[in-house]
Amino acid sequence: MPTISKLYSMEEASQHNTKEDCWVVIDGKVYDLSSYMDEHPGGDDVIIASTGKDATDDFEDAGHSDDARELMNKFCIGELDTSSPVSGEQLADKFKRLTKQYWAVPVAVVSISVIVGFLYLRKK
Structure with a gap:
């Protein structure tokens, strides 16, 4: 059984x-x-x-x-x-964990954008 x-x-x-x-x-x-x-x-x-x-x-x-x-x-x-159903508190907790885990990606994108922009302006 x-x-x-x-x-x-x-x-x-x-x-x-x-x-x-x-x-x-x-x-x-x-x-x-x-x-x-x-x-x-x-x-x-x-x-x-x-x-x-x-x-x-x-x-x-x-x-x-x-x-x-x-x-x-x-x-x-x-x-x-x-x-x-999933509570709002559980969703907020999951979002916090994801942002702590993947913070490097947006920081890298912004950093690369700033560097490329700076190099582009410098060539003009």
């Missing part, structure tokens, strides 16, 4: 954001890491900072081992309900 996974909204997962009650969403799955907080090698503050958002990128960027990925199965309590 297939296991029926409980669905949680991002809003519901984000309400569990303390050391004693901490849920994280990674790859569409919801994990209750409350009992693991003291054992996490990166400290509990790293996990708490990832509550209330999709922490997949943070998890992948940290370079977790295969053992860590295997350990995650123990803490999985359900899946993220993707049918629920």
Whole structure:
């Protein structure tokens, strides 16, 4: 018989954001890491900072081992309900992360434009 996974909204997962009650969403799955907080090698503050958002990128960027990925199965309590609407706060958070991640592209474009403009004017 297939296991029926409980669905949680991002809003519901984000309400569990303390050391004693901490849920994280990674790859569409919801994990209750409350009992693991003291054992996490990166400290509990790293996990708490990832509550209330999709922490997949943070998890992948940290370079977790295969053992860590295997350990995650123990803490999985359900899946993220993707049918629920995205809140404005979640969109704003995603936009902030994207602008932090890709700030170099607009800066490079503006810099190159200024240099080309300066060289063009200098030749005249």
